[in-house]
Amino acid sequence: MFCRNCGKELTGSPEICPECGAKPMRGTSFCSNCGAPTTELTEICPKCGARVAGKVVAKAGGTWMPLTAGILDLVAGVPALIIGIALAAGLGMFGALIGGLGGIPGLGAIMGAIAVPMIIFAIIAIVGGVFAIRRRIWGLALAGSICALFCAWFLGIPAIVFTIMGKKHFK
Ligand SMILES: [Zn+2]
Ligand SMILES: [Zn+2]
DSSP states (O other), rough: OTTTTTBBBOSOOOOSOOOTTTOOTOOOSOTTTTBBBBTTTTTBBBTTTBBBHHHHHHHHTTTHHHHHHHHHHHHHHHHHHHHHHHHHHHHHHHHHHHHHHTOTHHHHHHHHHHHHHHHHHHHHHHHHHHHHHTTTOHHHHHHHHHHHHOOHHHHHHHHHHHHHEEEEEEE
16 A cells, blocks of 8 residues: 555555654545545545545544434433323322312323323334434434424424434435
């Protein structure tokens, strides 16, 4: 290989170039395959056709977007799931008590109407968040972010934005 910083031909692939002291793959001035001059904008060496700046690097650059969306989904979904389950459990535990006291009309129904959708949204948000972090099944990750919106809108909005912006990083 050739040092990409100074163009010196190197034996093997040393960590540090003995000629210039830089990391040989860190530079942009020379092709690592043939030593021809390149610029920082060169993707394919004009002389030998070797790829000197991979798209792999560019692809890895945006993976924080699905990751952030996934974390936001989880941050929104997990507390919502806990609250939802607590509300649903509260229904069972205190339903009889409320009934015994003459009842607060419709309280059980209201709690149920909040708890059941909350649990469903929270589960979809959590599942979608896990898929977003793994960058798999974009549609499910988006569904998770939309459900995160119903759990906590201030987390769901950026989650949706990052899911849409990070779409190309999904497999
Ligand atoms: Zn060098
Ligand atoms: Zn070359």
